[in-house]
Amino acid sequence: MAVHDIGYVELYTRDKVATVDYFVSAMGFTRVADSVEVEQSSVLLQQGGVRLVVTSGRGIVRFLEQHGEGIADIALTCDDVAETAAAAAAAGATVTDSAQGLPVVSGFGDVVHTLLPADPLVNGLPVGRSWVPTPGAAPAATGRITELDHIAVCLEGGTLEKYADFYREAFGFSRYSSEYVAVGDQAMDSIVVRSGPGSAIFTLVAPDPGKEPGQLDNFLERNGGEGVQHLAFLTGEIIPAVHECRDRGVVFLDTPDSYYDVLAERLPGLRVEIEELRETKVLADRDEWGDLLQLFTRSPYPRNTLFFELIQRNGSRGFGSANIRALYEAVERDRLTAG
Known part of the structure; x- marks a missing residue:
C-alpha cells in the first residue's frame, strides 16, 4: 500500500x-x-x-x-x-x-x-x-522550480494526532518531526508526515485550542474548514528566483530588518550574503545537515487562503524551526495590516 x-x-x-x-x-x-x-x-x-x-x-x-x-x-x-x-x-x-x-x-x-x-x-x-x-x-x-518540497495542511485544533495516524494507516506515511510555536497569546502545533521514500511530505498544522484564536483559526474560517495552507516549491537558487518572481508580479510576505540584524550571530558561516537575504527578505535557518532558505508569498486569492513558498535546501532536511516562528509572525503582521 x-x-x-x-x-x-x-x-x-x-x-x-x-x-x-x-x-x-x-x-x-x-x-x-x-x-x-x-x-x-x-x-x-x-x-x-x-x-x-x-x-x-x-x-x-x-x-x-x-x-x-x-x-x-x-x-x-x-x-x-x-x-x-x-x-x-x-x-x-x-x-x-x-x-x-x-x-x-x-x-x-x-x-x-x-x-x-x-x-x-x-x-x-x-x-x-x-x-x-x-x-x-x-x-x-x-x-527555477525543481520539485514540490512539501504541502502544508491546516487542520482543526486538537486533530493533529488523528490525521497523523490516518496517513500512517491509510498510506504508510511515517512521522518525521513535530514543532510547537507560541507567539504571544496564540500558538500552533505541527507534525510532519512523509511517505516511505520521503517524496510526499505533508506538514500538518493546527491552532492550539487552549490559546487565543489566531491566523490559523482565521484560515479555517475563511477557507470554510480544513484545507491546504500552502505549497512549497523547491528551487536550487532562491535569490534569483525571488527576484524573477517579484519582477513578474508575485507579492511576498515582508520580513523586518531586525530579523537580519541578528542573523549573522545566529547562523555563523552562512553561505549566502546577509545583505542579499535582507534585500530579498528571504528567511534563513540551519539544522544538523545544513542551511535552509525560504520565502512565502501573499495569497493571490480573494479569500486570502492558499499561498506559496520558495525553498532552497543547502543540505538541510528540516523545515526551519526558527522560520516557522518567523512565518507565523509574518502572516500575523500581514493579517493585522489587512484587517
Whole structure:
C-alpha cells in the first residue's frame, strides 16, 4: 500500500485564465496540456517535477462556494492502487471512483487523494484524463522550480494526532518531526508526515485550542474548514528566483530588518550574503545537515487562503524551526495590516 510520490496537485478556481496566467507569467510554469470534460475543464502546468492541474467549471461549484479557490485534490502514486484504496477504507476514509475509474480517497476537509499507479504518465501526461498537448510545449518543462518540497495542511485544533495516524494507516506515511510555536497569546502545533521514500511530505498544522484564536483559526474560517495552507516549491537558487518572481508580479510576505540584524550571530558561516537575504527578505535557518532558505508569498486569492513558498535546501532536511516562528509572525503582521 506504500505511497511513493505526489503525482499532481489540482487547484479549483473560478477564473482559470487568471490563475493559469499567475503560474505561467509570474512563477515560470509551462502550459503542457488541456482537458475538456462535460462539466469542467482543466489545464496541466509543469515546472521541473511539479505538476499542477488548474480546473474550473460547473462541476466544482459546491467546492468553490464552500472554500473559494484552493487545492481540491492531491493525487498520490502508489505501488498497488487497489491495496492502498482498501487500506484507506480500513483507516476510515471514504473511497469512491473518479469518472475515469480511478480510486478517490477522502483526506482532510473536502480535499481528496486520487490514487495513481506507480508509473502514472502516458506520453508524459498523468493518466485519468483525455489530455490534448499544448503545441510546442516541452513535456519536461524547466525553470527555477525543481520539485514540490512539501504541502502544508491546516487542520482543526486538537486533530493533529488523528490525521497523523490516518496517513500512517491509510498510506504508510511515517512521522518525521513535530514543532510547537507560541507567539504571544496564540500558538500552533505541527507534525510532519512523509511517505516511505520521503517524496510526499505533508506538514500538518493546527491552532492550539487552549490559546487565543489566531491566523490559523482565521484560515479555517475563511477557507470554510480544513484545507491546504500552502505549497512549497523547491528551487536550487532562491535569490534569483525571488527576484524573477517579484519582477513578474508575485507579492511576498515582508520580513523586518531586525530579523537580519541578528542573523549573522545566529547562523555563523552562512553561505549566502546577509545583505542579499535582507534585500530579498528571504528567511534563513540551519539544522544538523545544513542551511535552509525560504520565502512565502501573499495569497493571490480573494479569500486570502492558499499561498506559496520558495525553498532552497543547502543540505538541510528540516523545515526551519526558527522560520516557522518567523512565518507565523509574518502572516500575523500581514493579517493585522489587512484587517
